[in-house]
Amino acid sequence: MDFEFGPADDAFRADARAWLTAHMTRPTTPRTWERLLGRDGWIGIGWAEAGYGNRQARLTQQVVWAEEYACAAAPARVGHIGENLLAPTLIAHGTDEQKARFLPAIARGDELWCQGYSEPGAGSDLAGIRTAAVRDRNGDMYRIDGQKIWTSLAQDADWCFVLVRTEPGSRRHHGLSFLLVPMDQPGRIDVRPIRQMTGTSEFNEVFFDGAEARAGHLVGGEGNGWRVAMSLLGFERGVSTLTQQIGFAEELERVIRVALESGAAGDPVLADRLVCQWAELRTMRFNALRTLGGSEHPDDPGAPSVAKLLWGGWHQRLGELAMAVRGAAAAIGPYDWSRERPYELDALQHLFLFTRADTIYGGSDEIQRNIIAERVLGLPREPR
Numbered sequence: 001m002d003f004e005f006g007p008a009d010d011a012f013r014a015d016a017r018a019w020l021t022a023h024m025t026r027p028t029t030p031r032t033w034e035r036l037l038g039r040d041g042w043i044g045i046g047w048a049e050a051g052y053g054n055r056q057a058r059l060t061q062q063v064v065w066a067e068e069y070a071c072a073a074a075p076a077r078v079g080h081i082g083e084n085l086l087a088p089t090l091i092a093h094g095t096d097e098q099k100a101r102f103l104p105a106i107a108r109g110d111e112l113w114c115q116g117y118s119e120p121g122a123g124s125d126l127a128g129i130r131t132a133a134v135r136d137r138n139g140d141m142y143r144i145d146g147q148k149i150w151t152s153l154a155q156d157a158d159w160c161f162v163l164v165r166t167e168p169g170s171r172r173h174h175g176l177s178f179l180l181v182p183m184d185q186p187g188r189i190d191v192r193p194i195r196q197m198t199g200t201s202e203f204n205e206v207f208f209d210g211a212e213a214r215a216g217h218l219v220g221g222e223g224n225g226w227r228v229a230m231s232l233l234g235f236e237r238g239v240s241t242l243t244q245q246i247g248f249a250e251e252l253e254r255v256i257r258v259a260l261e262s263g264a265a266g267d268p269v270l271a272d273r274l275v276c277q278w279a280e281l282r283t284m285r286f287n288a289l290r291t292l293g294g295s296e297h298p299d300d301p302g303a304p305s306v307a308k309l310l311w312g313g314w315h316q317r318l319g320e321l322a323m324a325v326r327g328a329a330a331a332i333g334p335y336d337w338s339r340e341r342p343y344e345l346d347a348l349q350h351l352f353l354f355t356r357a358d359t360i361y362g363g364s365d366e367i368q369r370n371i372i373a374e375r376v377l378g379l380p381r382e383p384r
Helices: 007-023 030-039 059-071 080-093 096-108 225-235 240-262 268-293 303-331 347-357 365-376
Strands: 113-116 132-135 141-148 159-165 176-182 189-194 203-214
Touching: 007 059, 030 096, 059 240, 059 268, 080 096, 080 113, 080 159, 080 225, 132 159, 141 159, 141 176, 159 203, 159 225, 176 203, 176 225, 240 268, 240 303, 240 347, 268 303, 303 347, 303 365
Parallel strands: 113 159
Antiparallel strands: 132 141, 141 203, 159 176, 189 203
């Protein structure tokens, strides 16, 4: 695909920029912001189907929207899991009834979603999940028991798409199903924030104790959960990767600014590392555009794994570099003596600690290399 932006893209950019400029000045809550985006058709612009209240945009225009949104420093999206992960999955695998029930609500910004994949004993090795769902005698409902972990936005979500084991005694990829589960089930679903070493709680653990899900909310058929789940992961690293890279660029600029102010940029070794970070970020952008274009290998199973390896390692090295340019001062933080509060992390300290997990969450580096080795290079599978 030719990624040159044409006049239609320029007009779309002007429209997006004008809308963001007009609405960014208004104070709003995360949910109100989602509904505002939905009201004006900005949710689901990349969906393969229209008619759910979403405007349609070709791929270059989706890139334009992602770039303008990031450059405007617009609010962090709490609806992106429903919009960018579940919705394309329903379009590909859902029934007409499921699409009609869930896609309009996502497009309006009315319903928020979280992802129930990882478990304490099944993180990168997702096929090892043990959360079970048993169908009742009438066949109308499933009852779910088990635990999920590292669940982003679970504390705010209305729904969770959950990978469960519906065939007792099944192993690995077999006997799994993909269920849509309402989160408002007091006593049956318990969400507990996970406090990290940064002091924040971006993730949660979720406990299911007899939670219910309708049989009509089974996506792709019973026992086909692995196929649906892998399809969803293919949507995870689409246009949103370009938005992520704009955030990375802003973090890199901050590190460079600190290096110049502290004089660390005069160190040839640190200067070389800064240049390498910049060059690698540009390379990631070109790779993302090439992958989105899909002109060479449109069904390349290794593309998401390559992207994850690239950005995970890059971001982790940026965190390390952020500490290096600060020197010894990186080890201490501001202290509010008047309120006797403990030390709090500044932006670069938070960056360093948070990026320790970049090569683990979302599929560890080891798992990504196995995927590339087995599915792309055709090497023998790792012994189980």
